[in-house]
Amino acid sequence: MPPPRTREGRGPRDRPPAPSQEEDPEKWDWNCPETRRLFEDAFFGDEDYIRQGSEECQKFWTFFERLQRFQNLKTTRKEEKDSRRPKHSIPALADLPRAYDPRYRINLSVLGPDTRRSRGLGRRLAPERVSEFRQALLHYLDFGQKQAFGRLAKLQRERMALPIAQYGDRILQTLKEHQVVVVAGDTGCGKSTQVPQYLLAAGFSHVACTQPRRIACISLAKRVGFESLSQYGSQVGYQIRFESTRSAATKIVFLTVGLLLRQIQREPRLPQYQVLIVDEVHERHLHNDFLLGILRRLLPQRPDLKVILMSATINISLFSSYFGSAPVVQVPGRLFPITVVYQPQEAEPTTSKSEKLDPRPFLRVLEAIDNKYPPEERGDLLVFLSGMAEISAVLEAAQTYASHTQRWAVLPLHSALSVADQDKVFDVAPPGVRKCILSTNIAETSVTIDGIRFVVDSGKVKEMSYDPQAKLQRLQEFWISQASAEQRKGRAGRTGPGVCFRLYAESDYDAFAPYPVPEIRRVALDALVLQMKGMSVGDPRTFPFIEPPPPTSLETAILYLRDQGALDSSEALTPIGSLLAQLPVDVVIGKMLILGSMFHLAEPVLTIAAALSVQSPFTRGAQSNPECVAARRPLESDQGDPFTLFNVFNTWVQVKSERSRNSRRWCRHRGIEEHRLYEMANLRRQFKELLEDHGLLARAQASKPGDSYSRLRQRRERQALYQLKRQHEEGQGRRRKVLRLQEDQDGCSSDEDRGGTASQGANDNVDIQDVKFKLRHNLEQLQAAASSAQALTRDQMALLKLVLGRGLYPQLAIPDPFNSGRKDSDQIFHTETKQGAVLHPTCIFANSPEVLHTQEQEARGSDGSRDDKDKMSSKHQLLTFVSLLETNKPYLVNCVRIPALQSLLLFSRSLDTNGDCCRLVADGWLELQLVDSESAVRLLAASLRLRAHWESALDQQLAHQARWRLEDKDDEETAPVNRKEVAALSRELLQFTASKVSYSLRRLTGLEIQNLYVGPQTITAAPSLPGLFGCSTPSPHPTKGGYAVTDFLTYSCLTSDADLYSDCLRTFWTCPHCDLHMPFTPLERIAHESTCPEAPQDGPPGAEEAAPEPLQKASALQRPYHCEACQKDFLFTPTEVLRHRRQHV
Amino acid sequence: MWGALGPVGDMPCLLTLQMECEAERRPLGVFECQLCALTAPYSYVGQQPPGTKSVVGLGHSAHWHHFLPCSLLEESYVMRDPFTPDKDRFLILGSRCSSCGRLVCVGPECSLFYSKRFCLPCVRENIDAFPQEIQQDLEKRKVPSKRPASQPGSRT
């Protein structure tokens, strides 16, 4: 009977022939590199399965050596000729080979080497060696098959063992019968990974699964791709802010809630999806709650759309009833029993009255564990603390304890850590050592760490809460909810029975709220309201939220958006508002981007906007390292923090392009978290694309062709980068590292952290972030932008500050008048609503506050007093800031100093004057006293003209943008706004900000604010002053008194100690232009000046060139407009077109 | 002398081209082991899966593929190896028992190969037809934790 069809056969030709002359079998050495190369040449060519020099090739030889050893052990195997067995009656069994040979167990056959390539081989190698090699290759392939199949089988076993595996059919069946299904199951039941796969297996092909966090999108897409055996296929993908792996073949996509909302904004009926999975609905994120509301409205219009809500087993009935008692499939979790130990903290005599957390109760738990559980019994500890300060307090103490016992590896875990540092919690502790992970609530649901046996729950959480009255965000400490306490406890029972130490009393637990406060009830809602307006979902006050937000929060948000100019008085989107609603950025940032692109400052503004949108790149603690501080100094800008960040980013880009590999070290040396700079680069690119997409920035030309040599070089470089990236990805699946115990302070570190200098594997030396950065960004373009940024002129800088100031307005703070007499650290500032705010320690002005102090002026008013209150100066400054954050004190974050008078005249929503305009009150809280009436009036008039001019330029740009959107983006050539006009405006603005007028600046007291206005007047002797400030006849202001000149300027409404009739007093005055000599009131004088036929149309004092007359231009912008919807013809400005068109939406 | 077949003309190139197309193709169906209910999509059934070649020294035309000069000794259900990015790697899922015809996976708890594929129930029934090495090997294996094939949906 024929032997198995191994091609090699066992025929006579394989019989060991006599050794050839050259080959002495005794001397044969498989380890000889030359021998190996001969075989590799023959078997492992470029086109072969295993390539010469590849990792696979190395693996083969390792396998080969092992096989040789194994076979040597077995050489004594007897050739069993067991012919006694009868021939079997079943045909398949009848012809089994009698003599056993392991080869018969292999279902593969391997052919000989490529004879074309291996002519030399025949002459040099004995056939039995070739046969031996082929045997080994056969075993190697079989081994590979067994290994891969083993993985496949293991994967399926694990999937089947998940609690949810028993419920897959029920979920699919319920989904067939209902439009909405709630799947409720606790962490570890497998819902997030399995439900998408059940849908895939059931044949669905347009599935979206939303996640609250970007990181979860990536990891779930990877996991689901792996489990559904399409790890290297394209049916499972993810889409997040900067990255997408989605393609036409993608059947299921994981994406963030925010991104899905953007998709709904573009296509409200979501035609691209069959099934929508909304995961983690119980976390009650703002966007998730909004999405649920949108879906509830959408479902009747899309009866074919299926929705699966996935939740922990928290408050399930809320979701079910919100969707008309949607059916619930509840999956039990898989938890081992957990013992709860209540250890309430007795009121202990604290060492000091400081707010620092007492670490002793936590240390006692560590001690208790050491005493009770032998170190060989593995199991790590997870400690839940309220915030970063608490983590560092316990970290310090626990590390001291750990250095004594050598039994603990203490690791912090919070969101401000770099990804690499966060990853350390997954590393393995050496034998006899437990990990002690000190975490914020990030480990409650977001990060799952295996091997946790003990949990310590402080019962506290720090959360941002928004105070709508004070308009500030507070980071406050709260008791957690019962639901959170249960989540925390559950972390101890994932891999075995566990213990949860609660550092509070059972009665405390009973008093906890059942669920955490949903985000919508504790954050600022302006972004949400703006998005709602942009999506035309109607009045936010009546939107059917699953749980409505507090009405005051909504009102505050609406008011804020009106303040910011995004909503008009009827709460409709203004043109700039509708553009802002399309930009997925903070309102303030959006405004900066729009204004910056108008002034051709897009490149620097892009960088600054990106820098202000990510967490500070400056590492905590580097502040106390003098080396870091010194190294950072050259990057600091005394204009303000955004400019320091701007310098950091630009210099970093230069470092990257010049000495490419050094950027990591460059950052470390300066205490900069490089990860944040990568984020900035990504965000900057995204902002740029947004501006291009919205017609605000001409699309960059495809990179210059260059000569063929440089093209070739570039292509080579990119290929090399891709290769590096691929290698990195193949080597991924991060091998868990073993933690090392060490005494120094920065906690336990894995070997990886030893910096680029330590000995590392070749693969680890590749800075993969750098590779990805260079693949994603055009470094040359970035570098060009960075070097042009370093050459910003003074004028450009001043304009940039105006752009920032206008974008950030009304976020202003005034330095306290006594600051110049205070210590650096005691400088305080006041905003309209918050007194006594301080600077963040990283703020440039915290280290050099003197740049904010007003220099004394020779002018009158300075009587030697040490304060700035009544000091006359032309150089008063205000701080404009990005955010006000309250922790233990209110902090101003990211400040820029701006000239006070000019900024207030240009930006304030409300400007009130007295009769001679020497006294001005901006926004009802800042008072300016100018020395003389004449310059006051001139400045005021100039600011009015500039504001109008600026407004009209902005209008033109927005109109251009709207037109550009309608006309299918085909007129990319035309610049948004007339360059000449912008240049003129820029020039005038610069002249205006440079104007030198002495004035005093102070914050009004509460009492003064109450008695600010004269109030409505009975005798309204309306001054008939045609063309005053270039406007129509002022009308009496109904509440303040005086006369409303524009929507922001009210003339002569301030009460004053001076003569009530002062504004009626006329003095002789000669017009410098027409030589008219007449008695005038100040108002009449201004009126004459602005209409004097001889007067040059000049700007502020010192202006030379004629400015265009923007006010009359306003009507010139009107164009005939035919509305398709109402079939009428109009004469509209572009803004009016937008406003009109909105009526039809 | 080494190759089982001598050099051949152009025909095999055509063959490899066909295989290439096969490799790109969607799964043909879902393989399910009748003993353990393991399921996986398969993309090929036969003895010459995509990524292999039956002839030595050809295939130079397709530089982007890396062929393995090998073939299978049984009609197998095969998928692209899902654990490697290399598109030319295959993974044998299973085949029919040559005695009873049951479709079984290659897992050691379901079947074994001894010059042919046998499902473990058949091997146990006819254990004396196999050499001692197989018998010993079988004793070492633990009794399979059987998932009855009559409940194919037990996974979901």
Ligand SMILES: [Zn+2]
């Ligand atoms: Zn099986």
Ligand SMILES: [Zn+2]
């Ligand atoms: Zn059988």
